[in-house]
Amino acid sequence: METTLEQAKKENHNNLVSNLQELLEKNYDAEQGFTKAMTDAKDGQLKNFLQRKAAQRSQFVNELDKEIRNLNETPKDSGSFTGAAHRAWIDIKTAVTGENDEAVLEECIRGEKASLEEYKNRLQENNFPENVRSILSNQLATIEKTVSQVKTLENIADAWD
Numbered sequence: 001m002e003t004t005l006e007q008a009k010k011e012n013h014n015n016l017v018s019n020l021q022e023l024l025e026k027n028y029d030a031e032q033g034f035t036k037a038m039t040d041a042k043d044g045q046l047k048n049f050l051q052r053k054a055a056q057r058s059q060f061v062n063e064l065d066k067e068i069r070n071l072n073e074t075p076k077d078s079g080s081f082t083g084a085a086h087r088a089w090i091d092i093k094t095a096v097t098g099e100n101d102e103a104v105l106e107e108c109i110r111g112e113k114a115s116l117e118e119y120k121n122r123l124q125e126n127n128f129p130e131n132v133r134s135i136l137s138n139q140l141a142t143i144e145k146t147v148s149q150v151k152t153l154e155n156i157a158d159a160w161d
Contacts, residue, residue, distance in 0.1 A: 016129070024061060027061045030112075034054035034108070042100070067131075109150045119143060122136065
């Protein structure tokens with residue numbers, strides 16, 4: 001029979017792993033989303049930007065994967081059904097409205113704003129160990145920078161179309 005302390009440790013461990021697994025899944029989705037957006041974009045500079053963002057999310061995946069393994073757990077190895085459904089919806093939307101760089105950027109900013117909220121909420125609602133809090137805070141800062149960059153790109157996207 002587990003003691004109260006052992007049970008609390010187990011619950012904390014499970015909560016930490018669950019949060020990291022969910023963020024890992026979201027980052028797989030974001031990486032695939034940026035890759036999809038890159039194929040839809042027409043402008044070469046925008047394609048390069050999106051490729052860098054996909055690589056950045058791949059780095060996030062690696063960081064989260066490592067933390068999960070450090071907790072002696074097996075990381076998820078793909079994104080969510082919701083993420084796949086969203087990309088399919090984007091395919092339908094771009095087929096109907098016509099692909100343009102402004103529409104690609106709108107979807108990127110929508111996804112990044114959702115990521116921003118996800119990270120902020122998890123950091124506020126959980127008492128993560130300092131090493132995990134540091135990783136997630138750094139990833140959050142990078143996502144905030146991306147939101148700002150995408151907003152700037154969105155303002156000049158009309159010149160690309």
